[in-house]
Amino acid sequence: MKKQLYVLQDILGTNQKIAQEIKSSCEEKGVLVLNLMSSPGAGKTTLLEKLAERLKDRYRMAVIEGDIETERDAERIRAKGVPAWQITTGGACHLEAKMIARVLPSVEADIDFLFIENVGNLVCPASYELGERIRVVLLSTPEGDDKPKKYPKAFTTADVLILSKADLLPYLPYDLERVKKEALDLNPRLRIFVLSAVTGEGLDAFVEFLAAARAALGPAHA
């Protein structure tokens, strides 16, 4: 048991060092890095497809996709005219900073946003920084309003909580105030957005948040 613990500490320490290097080098170039975490199917890729449409006139963006298998998500993003790199972990349940570091030299330097879509998993990715300035956790409404305290680390370490698939609210037993309160109890710093990528409801507010966050790094490249 002790052996495992030492190995894990070593992995996490090395990961954090690489993540810090990624963060510094990206921010120097005016690249805002975001790490999107959620369960499978919470709508991360659909949100990125919609952001591609909303951001394209004002900004340049790129996406790194993390999945266990398949190139599907990167293909969806490329179909929107956005450069995308697929990392397939081949079984591993989360992305690590060293995987991002290997892809970064291929990513153009004059982008404004680098979105990293993590492997669909509400647990393990929360332990690994990837160089992000903003960590976003998505929780889709069909997953239920009781999840933050059952899976706390994703919520305590995030900057932003997106309650996604708001268009399904009329068909679900779901207490929006309960889930917000539970998440804020865990992490009072959380910025919460309720949105539907399908209908576009709530998307404007999130786009404006992104614009303000990017502005803190200087003028846009586009």
Place this chain on the structure above:
Amino acid sequence: MKKQLYVLQDILGTNQKIAQEIKSSCEEKGVLVLNLMSSPGAGKTTLLEKLAERLKDRYRMAVIEGDIETERDAERIRAKGVPAWQITTGGACHLEAKMIARVLPSVEADIDFLFIENVGNLVCPASYELGERIRVVLLSTPEGDDKPKKYPKAFTTADVLILSKADLLPYLPYDLERVKKEALDLNPRLRIFVLSAVTGEGLDAFVEFLAAARAALGPAHA
């Protein structure tokens, strides 16, 4: 890297040995053990609540709940008059056989079904047998029809696939035939059930499957 690999192999080998012991000792007593795996919020606990109602006249059942934090799921099961034990992993992303072995002495021997609800995670639990005779993976319809090949291990190692939350199908872009085909391409042995625990649609077929699987271990205890 090698060091990590050796440690992992050691963990998995030990786990499988304990799982085999659990399986043998439960089946000798006529206890059918099932391991339920899925992402958070796919409806595992709601399904168990409904099974409690459907099985109570013919069988005795018990539930072991796995969660990272909170006793919530065990409380929901107990409210249905079914004995339930909550394992909180305190951060760990999956249950292991040794956790089940610690709880088993408290579980009555003359039950017919022992349902183990794993931590909500479509990735990591798939690597750990818990002593189950039947491994069930749930995939809720809002998670999307493209998930089996993106998260293959849960599907290749399962005996049963439940496509849950079928009541939401009218409101979703979802191709039922696509998801079935993709899952069967990975694992032709899979028994697939489409159901809604909320409306009860499709539940009868799964209950009859459970009854037949339990009959293979001898007469029921109830």
